[in-house]
Amino acid sequence: MTLKLSRLLPLILLLPRVIFSQDTNDGYAAVQLNMDYLWTLIAAILVFFMQAGFAMLEAGLTRAKNVVNIMMKNLMDFSIGTLIFFFIGFGIMFGTSNGFFGTDGFMLSDYSADGDPWTLVFWLYQVVFAATAATIVSGAMAERTKFIGYIAYSAVITAIIYPVFGSWAWGSLFHGSGWLENLGFIDFAGSTVVHSVGGWAALAGTIVLGPRIGKFSSTGKPQAIPGHNMALVALGTFILWFGWFGFNAGSTTAANSDIAGIAVTTNLAAAAGALAAMITAWISIGKPEGSMTLNGAIAGLVAITAPCATVSPLSAIIIGLVAGVLVVQSVLFLERKFKIDDPVGAVSVHGVCGAWGTLSARIFHIGGFSWSVLGVQAIGVAAAFLWTFPTAFLLFKLINKTIGLRVSREEELDGLDVGEHGIEAYPEFEKTQY
């Protein structure tokens, strides 16, 4: 019953092109290119799914009265981000650079549905990265941000803040090049480009917003505000880990043998991060606390993102272990010393561990170590902070003065779900008051 012939027809039609070409390797190259498209697409799909992971993680770590708001923020920063990155962001990041940012390539303008497949699949892979940077901020600003203000922020980071920095570090992937990569800065899959940029924007957001009502006592002592659903937190963490294989191994944008080693270092660092965070929490708090441990896995993943392609498996374990210790200490430090209220620990997980991972890419580089190249990494880490934090801070201040960034006290106490979206997440279940 099979139609093998018609199945083979497209291949047969290609044969003359191959036979009469000067060598027979066109066929080989064409198949390899198809496979590169395929892997880049599959990796993009995996990274897309990380949006679900972030949504579940953030919702689980916050209160039931704000779940609809969190889901809407996560859905809309991806949806609006997709459109903004199509119209503006991608050209800023990968267009011909004027030295500071790209200036063409907007709207995939030369590409119809049967246009150049490489550009199309590359755009898809990049848009899911851009949306990751945007969505990191959502968690740090959870439970008190006006929806319209969040939408405005989200559009600007995807249009300008993220792609400008991206053009410095990754712009040459298409044409032109960026000053950071010209210096020799390496950030294979985006510990700095994606995660630290998201983390420092999150820091700006949480500072401008201020802490949630009740987060700090009148004497300034941090109060625990437990998340409402640890099953969602765990699910989100597993989804993120799952998608991260696409984030790191997909950054080859080619189905070559490098993907094997990248996936191994990624997995080892995540495991080590979870273990180290659990032990650190056990020592610091007295119990192997759940949310810290889950954040440790993500911290390991953030850290290995830059070095995943250029370190040994053993180094990956060390990188993850350090990230797991770092994230717990950083969360406690920011909360206690700086009165930062970051409900999901986004600044520590993505900002701090992103910086650590970027430095580690040279410290543990299989090609050897030198202080000068480590210095270049430090320049990149600093540049990410010095570009992102001030611009995001100004942006949030501007939103605050105009359309407003924080909901009213009454709305915050009642929950954003009813106030902003007119529905409850769990209308049938009896809840205690928070």
Next chain:
Amino acid sequence: MTLKLSRLLPLILLLPRVIFSQDTNDGYAAVQLNMDYLWTLIAAILVFFMQAGFAMLEAGLTRAKNVVNIMMKNLMDFSIGTLIFFFIGFGIMFGTSNGFFGTDGFMLSDYSADGDPWTLVFWLYQVVFAATAATIVSGAMAERTKFIGYIAYSAVITAIIYPVFGSWAWGSLFHGSGWLENLGFIDFAGSTVVHSVGGWAALAGTIVLGPRIGKFSSTGKPQAIPGHNMALVALGTFILWFGWFGFNAGSTTAANSDIAGIAVTTNLAAAAGALAAMITAWISIGKPEGSMTLNGAIAGLVAITAPCATVSPLSAIIIGLVAGVLVVQSVLFLERKFKIDDPVGAVSVHGVCGAWGTLSARIFHIGGFSWSVLGVQAIGVAAAFLWTFPTAFLLFKLINKTIGLRVSREEELDGLDVGEHGIEAYPEFEKTQY
């Protein structure tokens, strides 16, 4: 420690066949075929996972007392659908056609586990499509349908209703051909074949069943019956979006460069659908309501399913925007004017937006527009309704007269979980009465 030699052995054994063949391109073709199998399998796996998305979406949009029933319906329409499509449906859809439906190819009868791989992987890809059509109906009939009646319906749509229409539009994929495709009807991945067929069967089901107790006031005014868990709704939406990349880009059933553009148009339309639905809801209802917005993303995905391979990225955005507006208006219209109680909006999302998407495939076709080809699309859209709605209507009437379609008033009020399945979904949580 590696066994590279044994790893290469199968390849080495193939070499003589390649070397002594008349050209060296057999090797190329063989590798490309392996890649086509691989991508079709991976896409099938992604589409399979959409079953989880539908289950979460439907459960989240309905009440806690019916969750077990929803999960059982979703699991069983896939499980029974798999077996029925193996024994009957696949042959009806893809067997040699008698002009109306296929008549052979049942039970993959010629294919053992080492049989023709193309038939096997193609069957898997098709069975997950068939199950999608079946499961769409589940949501519209939620919270009041007898389990045994649903099972009976589900078997018939997978055995007959879906594959007969499928043979008209897609039958030639194997052999024979269908009258709709002979006219020039195009529906690349199934806006009509899968989604509208599911949507119109859902319409028939909800009409035969009638609304849930309490859905309309004594004066006929629609009453909101809020879903019990918006986190599940969002999770379901993300899972569906994730799986839809396999649904659309996998419909090439080949790992060629077309998958890139298809994935891009798919993503753009989904994003535009979410945005448009949010704005439409904001205007209509006064708030950026959560479940409408999430349904908008799915509406965009349904609409782009037919045109995904043959429209530009900009056109995809327009198609998605229209779908997002359409789905909100259609949900409100069906509820207010026709007193249709469709708890998840399945008729609007899959039926209406499926029809829109199918028309849009010609309106925005990169090859240009003509009224005559648009007319063919309209014929296909009409044929889907004229075939599906009456047959499904009769089927539901027949079930109603025999084994029964609707649970008793008492069981509906108490919930189907205890009545039909003997367990509760959330036995430990205190619930308000609904």
Next chain:
Amino acid sequence: MTLKLSRLLPLILLLPRVIFSQDTNDGYAAVQLNMDYLWTLIAAILVFFMQAGFAMLEAGLTRAKNVVNIMMKNLMDFSIGTLIFFFIGFGIMFGTSNGFFGTDGFMLSDYSADGDPWTLVFWLYQVVFAATAATIVSGAMAERTKFIGYIAYSAVITAIIYPVFGSWAWGSLFHGSGWLENLGFIDFAGSTVVHSVGGWAALAGTIVLGPRIGKFSSTGKPQAIPGHNMALVALGTFILWFGWFGFNAGSTTAANSDIAGIAVTTNLAAAAGALAAMITAWISIGKPEGSMTLNGAIAGLVAITAPCATVSPLSAIIIGLVAGVLVVQSVLFLERKFKIDDPVGAVSVHGVCGAWGTLSARIFHIGGFSWSVLGVQAIGVAAAFLWTFPTAFLLFKLINKTIGLRVSREEELDGLDVGEHGIEAYPEFEKTQY
């Protein structure tokens, strides 16, 4: 705007190697190898995601007061398992065998990030299998096991119990060989190697622990302890089914045409398992009960794991049907006759159906049947029990005597989340007392 040239550069650089080689098929072989790495990686990612499935399934089938503990066990048996399998387990399983277990290949010692890609991706594929065996045990021991005791057990099964048996059945995949495979034992993807080993260790664990407080009345009658969230159970089941395509079809570790048939038999057996379990429960209990049916799907998947590559689609249906009947009867039998308290049915699903599947691989082998080869399968099934049950039993006894295996009565009644981890899973929701 595209950089097609730089994109093609790596391919062009390869051409001389290909052209001047003695035949042009090196290019073909290289692309096929890349595809084998790619598929093995993708399959490993799918199997990794099964960890989320097991976590959701186990959490859903148990009580709200133990959810954090379950998530932590699942995260940590994967995280610690990853590290232990890196340092110890992989070498024991795949190193040069001393006849009983492997003795080299620890720590991927020869492999940096740019080391042999086959070893790296094979390791990743194996570590997710090892973690599956470990995590199966978690469910059977749920709601009463000390966290530190579980961690200790988990490390030992991943370091020794699983890899030693694995070296007997699969060790030759690298070098050396195992006595079971030398006999002709076949277990394509691990019905015995992974699932029965996990199931028999689970049996040992639940016997040493004893039943949960309240599971059996004073007269020894089993009492139902309902799971707290059936939506999570269904989600977990769908995730497991999704990942299982990677588990079975990925066990080719090659992107060849065999994957098609394997995926088809896998899907058919799962569907048949769900159907048979539903009907069996309907007859035994009077209702199509939800958790039994969901377990039936998993039972079908466990059973088809060994025979998936060597049976016809029709045989796969029979294998799944038998598994679905078997799992319901086994759960009821173990509970009623042996007073085994296995909260998720892990012993029946993985132990019993794993044994059935392994035998079925010869009973339904497309190459024909003989009693002698079936005898070899029986030897393998028996060896798995005789190795795993006693060693795991001793291990649990040892843990019990030293660091302790069971929490205190008070902690069990209050829940392990607060006792072991200091947080609640759902602090805001009102709960009835259990």
